[in-house]
Amino acid sequence: MANLVLQNDKSMPKIDGSIKDKVCEFFDKLRADDTAPGLHIEPLRGAVDARIRTGRVDLNYRAVMFRVDDRFGEPTYIYLGTWKHDVANRIAENATLRVNPINGVLEGIVSLLDGRPNKPDVPRQFGRSGAQPVIGYLANAGYTLYELTERLGLGVGLAAEVLDAPDQDALFAVAQSIDLAWQQNAILELAVGRSIDDIRELLGFAEPQAALDDNEQILTALAHPASRMQFTFVDDNDELRRVIEGGDFSAWRTFLHPSQRRFVEQDHRGTFRLSGGAGTGKTIVALHRARHLARRDPDARIVLTTFNKTLAQGLRDSLLALDPAITLAEKPGERGIYVTGIDRLAAACLRTATDPGHAFRTVFGDDTPPRRGQTVGPEVGWAEAISSAEHNLDLRLAQPAFLTTEYVNVVLGNLVSTQAEYLKVPRAGRGVRLGRSQRIAVWQLITQFRRLGRMADRLNFPEVLALAAVDLRQRAESTGEYIADHVIVDEAQDLHATHWTLLRALAAEGPNDLFIAEDSHQRIYGQPVVLSRLGINIRGGRSGKLTHNYRTTAQNLHFAVNILEGTNYHDLEDGEESTVGYTSARWGPDPSLVRCESPLDELQAIADQLTTWITQDGISPGDIAVLARGARDRDVTVRSLRERGVPAEVLDDSIPEAGQVPVLTMHRSKGLEFRCVVLAGIDKEHVPSRPSVHNVPAEEREEAERRERSLLYVAASRARDQLVVTWSGQVSELLAESSGPRSRSTER
Incomplete structure (x- = not known):
């Protein structure tokens, strides 16, 4: 039986819809018996790399692959893509597969892709004038050609181009033009000042083993963390079909960054905290972590929970997309993964309380009888x-x-x-x-x-949480048994004290008990907590951080992060939280800042922008969102858009209808993302919200203002590609502080 590896190349064309089923059928047969005559697996005479093969998908299309045999003769096919016959042959002639001799990463290099030659390995000139040499951004910071080539493994031409880049923006542009994932990530880390040693450690670099032959080195390199950003084994036909039919070979469920994979697979001696900015993949890691633990121990009882039921439903849907065969538990204490919002989790635990009287007496006092209202x-x-x-x-x-x-x-x-x-x-x-x-x-x-x-005859949600936690502790003390082996928490920054007492009571303290994903910059509810004061210990190095943004363009990320400037944030251990090192490989237009003369003019500007995106740019209404600070402004915006002929609807708890632009509050946007976003009403009267800031004691006003800043950061970071910000009157003080040189203002 042949092994199959998919390559994730951002320039690889999507498979034509008419042949997706044929490609799946081709690989079903290949994995079963690669010698079957109908596959026509053939080498290409005169090819640069003798490992290259093409296979017949149908009379017009051929798959391009490398064949690598292990020492026992078992073949592994590394799939590059499917093209029409003549194009496939031209691509195959010059494609090469090699292990980088400096860092041990596997590199699949295609010199002609879909009729387009790859960028040659020669330096680009960045606007030099006259004979005077220009010292580039990295060269001025002390990086050298030797370090970039002999320690990172960049080619001489690319390394020279990187050193020649005059500023950080130019470095981001170089990274955007790179096809090899490890090179792109290394350049982004250089752009934010990461040291060579730190980059080597982050990407898991190691020299290849000289004692192995070429094929063995390639097969060994497939397990390299940085190689797995670009290559992945597909071990079942269902997974293969999902990737091919989805048409996205960079799908998060298949390819992970080395830092993400490390946090997914690492064992921890106790509770572990993973932090990171919006779009850095914390939720993705949490989902893969849940599947990893479930695969390693099919009998494990795993709780995957988050702040509310809407986010929990998103986790459940994504988990099933990641692995449709995953075992989902119906209630806490069952084998499999139990996915729910944390308040519902508490209610489910309390329904099975062994001694509710004890819990009520402990929480409310000795004279309090149980009640369920x-x-x-x-x-x-x-x-x-x-x-x-x-x-x-x-x-x-x-x-x-x-x-x-x-x-x-x-x-x-x-x-x-x-x-x-x-x-x-x-x-x-x-x-x-x-x-x-x-x-x-x-x-x-x-x-x-x-x-x-x-x-x-009522209880509030925090009371239910406290009661459930007391009962779980009582059960554990009397029987030594807990209802979960592992607990994974997403969006943990918004949880309050009774949430944490429940989470601590679910599983015994020990290896891999709690895994916490959080971003203190996105705390938009409640007051900050310190976990050590609540009996949860994450000190002693049991924490990590993600800094690479996969969702938002560099321009939108810069705008969103600038909103946080000038304010101190602290994590769940009361340590100072920073945005230093946040990067994005995605490039796009600058955010548009649109100042309007009146609220009516602003509503018209929003309608005009949505119409342009839908009718001129061909963007689906469901890929666009309008975010408002409060429910009243949201409802006014929906009515106005409908009056102007724009299909729009309020997005609250319901699932949006196809063909409608969702209009929602900034709070509701948490956990969501859209291709294009309009932030509406970002004026001094609405942002920060006056009631939210002024209806609290003066001593807590700073924290209230911090939550408002975080809310605007959350809203701005929902946009993948394009961000438009509108207001009338005087601009919000938060926006005035953040609108750096990458933003432009438009008068209406």
Whole structure:
């Protein structure tokens, strides 16, 4: 039986739809018996590389492949693509396969692809004038031709071109023109100042083993982390068919960056935290991690969870796209992968509570009987409690937002059930200091809030989380058993204290117990937490970071990251979080900043832009989105677009209809991406949101402003290709700070 390897080359043409089934049939037969006469697997006389083969897909099309035999004669075919007969032969004549002698990475080099010659390995001139030499950006930083060729493995011509680039933008442009994945990534890392040693370690470089012959070196190099960005074994026909029919050989489910693969496959002695900016692939790693653990132990009980049910459904759908044969558990505690939002996870755990009475007494006090009523949001009931209770709490603190956060993070997070306990409990991380009298006043309101909850037979989501966590701990203490072996958490930056107490109670502390994916720059809900204060230890090197953006163009990434400038962010261990080193290999137009004279003029500008994308550029309405700060502005925008003949609909919890432009709030856009995005209403009146910033105590205003900045960053980073920002009146202070030289403004 022959082995099959696919090559991911960004310049490889997609397979013609009329022959996809024939290509799949060809490879089914090839993997079963490559000597079958109908395949016509033939060498090409006069080819540069003797390993090249072509095979008959039908009378008009041929597949181009390299054949590499191991020492036992078992063949491995490395597939380059399928073309019409004459083109396939021209490509095959000059294609070569080699192992880079410096770094051990496998390189498939096609000198003629679809009639287009590859860029030769000669340096490009970057606008030099006269005879005076220009010292390039990297050369000026101390990098040398020797380092780039003899330590990284770049060809002399490409290395000279890289050194000749006058600035960072020119380096990004060089990277964009490169077909070999490892070269592109190495140049991007050089552009952000990464050292040669760090790049070698990041990409897993190692010299090939001289004792092996050429074929053995090639087969060994296929396992190289950097080779696996471009080459991957396909070990079942279903996977092959999905890749071919999908028409995307750079699909995330097949090819991973070495840093991503390392985080997927590494074993950890305990909890591990993976951070990274928007679009760097944290969710992809989490999905592959879940599949990796499930494949390694089919009996493992794995929980894959995230902030809300909408994001969880996206995880479930993506997991099935990654592996349709994956075993999904129907409830926590079953073998397989249980995918759900974390609040639903808590509810599912509480439904199976072994001793609910103990949980209720622990959370609410000794005289509290169990109840199972309506589950509500965390702020429901506070307004009534404030208005009905006798208290002397400062009016600036007698607000639902402050009391909700205090109740969740301090009271429920520490299982405080009495006033005496509340007077003593540390309030680390809370911006507002409370004296004894103020604490007593807060407790009076908490007591009233809980009494009203009992009377209405309701629990809020954080209370359910706390109850479920207590019951799980009780079960583990009495039986030594936990309901999960591994827990994987996505979008972890938005979780609060009771979320973390539940997560910690799901699995025993030990190897590969919790895997946490988060980006503190995207925290748009709640207050920051420090995991070590909640019994979760990730210190001692158990953390990693992704910096390479796969979604957003370099121009859009620059714009989004600039929104964060001037503000300090901290991660889940209270360490300073930075955007240094974030890169993108994708190139596109600068974001357009469109200043309008009035709100009506702005609505017309949005309609005009959407019409241009749809009618002139041929972009599907579903690949476009309009993001607004709040629900009211979202609804006004939808009505306006419909009045102007643009097909648009509100995207809330429902799935958007085909042929409609989704219009949604910035909060709802979390976890989504679109080809083109309009950020609407980015003016001083709407962004930052005045109620969100001013309806909190002065001590917490800085954190509220930080959340608003993060929200705009999240919204701006949803755009893959084109970003347009509109406003009328005075521009938002957040946008004014971020609109660097790569953005342009248009008056209307």
